[in-house]
Amino acid sequence: MKINLYVLYGGKSVEHEVSLRTALTVLRAVDRRKFDVYPIYITQDGLWCGTGVQELPPGSMEELVLVPEENTVPHSIGAALLKLFLVEGKKVALPLLHGSNGEDGTVQGFMELLNIAYVGNGVLSSALTLDKAVTKQLIEQAGIRQTEHVSFRIHEWREKNGLLLEEMMSRIGFPCYVKPASLGSSIGISRCEDLARLLAGIETAFRYDDKLVVEKEVAGREIQVAVMGNERPLASFPGEFIHRSRFFDFESKYEDKELVMSVPAELPPGVSDRIRRNAVDAYQALCCSGLARVDFFLDGEGELYLNEINALPGFTATSMYPVMWERTNGTTYAELIEKLIDYAFTRHADKQGIQYTR
Incomplete structure (x- = not known):
């Protein structure tokens, strides 16, 4: 029997467009022989829109922008719950909501209240990792060097x-x-x-x-590592974007046609292993589960500085996270999605054993 997969994207966030790009790639890759896919588009006003099962992958990003039937957030969420989430069978949510109102623990908390398995980090780790200031406090306590x-x-x-x-x-x-x-x-x-x-x-x-x-500013290279797992996380080979700009801004990340990925990154002996160990340490210090991308700076003296942890890294065609796994152990894009869903079900099953009465 197919699994009901709810893909949440868009969102009330300045990263709305980034979420659409991620959703387009994911929805094209999901194996519809295994999943009944329910796209749920959240507008920039926070309205939830869903039209039922998506039989065929979308042809363009424009197809993902749905028109809400309800004009208030509570009514739109209520309609989505009644029409979509009440479907019989095994369920899992895949939040692809970048930034505020999605990557910060809010949607994760909603899934917890609905008792639905969801991909990625939980409420606490989502909130911690989105807040760079809090992340830095915890990384300092963990003894990991940062700028x-x-x-x-x-x-x-x-x-x-x-x-x-x-x-x-x-x-x-x-x-x-x-x-x-x-x-x-x-x-x-x-x-x-x-x-x-x-x-x-x-x-x-x-x-x-x-x-x-x-x-x-740390003068040097920015090295990224993909981490995946729950209690025993795994770290990929490190990767690096080769780009022309001094500051790797939004346009450089998403519009630069000459952007080149170097995976595995060319690093001095022993540095790759050190980066991977530090990435797992940071992942665990922030209570992460499911997935995250951990970014470091490597200066000219070989010193390593943690930059930040991204608990919901992008999955666009130019995103480093899926490429790092493919070049580490051959995991395809579709296989990666299924692994992350498996981690979601495992964590959800473990939580069902928690007792809430005395």
Whole structure:
């Protein structure tokens, strides 16, 4: 009997378009001999839309943009629950929602309340990994090296920007990066080489979040590792994007036609193993399960610095995560999706044994 697979994509997030790109690739790869696929599109206003089983893979991204029948979020969610989630049989959700209102534990909590298995990280690890400032605190406690950084909220900036600037000048200096604490895909991030650019970067970052992180630039290479699993996670061979830009921004990631993947990345002896060990350590320190991509900086002296953990890495045609697994152990795109679904069912089954009464 086929498994009912609910693919959630879109979302109330500035990464809405990235989610659509991921969903298009995933929906084209799912084996419909094994799964009845139910696409659920969430608009940028938060409305849920579903039209039932998708018999054939979508031909374009435009086909994924569904028109909601309900005009309020509660009514749209209620309609989706009644029409889609009440279908008989084994169920699993595949959230492909990048950024806020999807990658931050909110949808994961909803799936927990519905008692439906779902792919990827749980409520806690989703919330922790999306918040770069909290991630850095836990990584520091785990003893994993990372770049020098400062984090503050918008009310702190308004009340004591002079003191915060002094701290940034003494601890960070230039060049540096300003990032919204809870966003991905390089949206809202600025590379700053002087005070004027720093002030402008802070203003930009606060458009997307009420908390930000300012990081010292590490001159070197950015190396990525795919991690997969629950209690005993596995790390792929490290990979690297070869690109022309100094700052790997949104346009570089998704629009650069000359972007090249190097997998496995060419690294000095022993460095690959060290990166893979650190990636698993970071994954476990953040209580991750299912999947994550762990990014590092490698400087010219061979020092390794953890950059960030992405608990829902992209699955587009130019995404590193699936390519790293294919070149590590031959896992195809469709096989990778099924492995992640298996991890979801295993974690869900384990949780059913938890007792909620005395």
